[in-house]
Amino acid sequence: MSAQNGFSPDFSALGRGEWLSALRTLGQEHGFAEPLGKRHAGIFIEDGDTLLVSFETMSGIEALSQTRTPLGFDMVRTKGWSSLSLLSHGDTWFRDPRVYEFFDQLLDDDFFDEFEQVVFYGAGPCGYAAAAFSVAAPGARVLLLQPQATLDPRVTEWDDRFTDMRRLDFTSRYGYAPDMLDAADAAYVLYDPRERLDAMHAALFTRSNVTKHRMSLFGNALQTDVRMMDVMPRLLEDTAEGNLTRERFAGYMRARRSYLPYLRRLLAHTDGEKRDALTRMLCHNVSSRLNAPRFRRRLAGLDAAASDTEDGATQQVG
Incomplete structure (x- = not known):
């Protein structure tokens, strides 16, 4: 059901309500669509044997996608991957029991075992979630852009950007994101070392199976930059192959010469x-x-x- 099979949804002309309905209908036709409480949803599109599990905000999709579709849809269309899109209304870090239960159920159903390779992706608060929930798919590979490790003030009281979100529970299940990566085959963390708080969070992800790539002078919106430079597909492909080496990454970053x-x-x-x-x-x-x-x-x-x-x-x- 990849590009040659006509998978090219375009929801750019739809209002928010129509957009959500269209996403839900598409999921029901090609996989499943599941509401996860008031602020989250999961949309699965089944195609190939590589699965991209992406965490995205609805506003981020509207801002970054010309077709107003989740990132995984691009990989379905161009690469024939399958896509599981976890959507949030606003930045929630996906700290919601309904989301925990959803991943518990996927684990119980051996959902991830149906795929040869599973890739988790997210940026910022969604990067936290991608790392945290990757533990549900042991052996997965993970791509994270400037992720937070936790907002637990006992660990990251130095991060004053999200103080209003500290009331969220980051200590229970799927809690401390760096620890949740222990089951991953490989993880890649992209960050700007000149963004002090992002760099401090990146330091917490130091693990033997984690490779960190520096994007100096890119600032605090790496997801926008990576997508505007059109290197996201290659980053995801190399992540899936466990081959996002420093040499390859440096080659992709040559695109900044024209950005x-x-x-x-x-x-x-x-x-x-x-x-x-x-x-x-x-x-x-x-x-x-x-x-x-x-x-x-x-x-x-x-x-x-x-x-x-x-x-x-x-x-x-x-």
């Missing part, structure tokens, strides 16, 4: 460090390859400043 949001952050960094020579090299390189007015203007400003300095020096010598 203006990253280049603008790099420009701000070199300017902030007052490294004019490096800034000039950057602006010349970017403006010679891309339509980048900001870099052309900055290069012109640097050249003008250099010319004024040279003129002043000449007058003093004269």
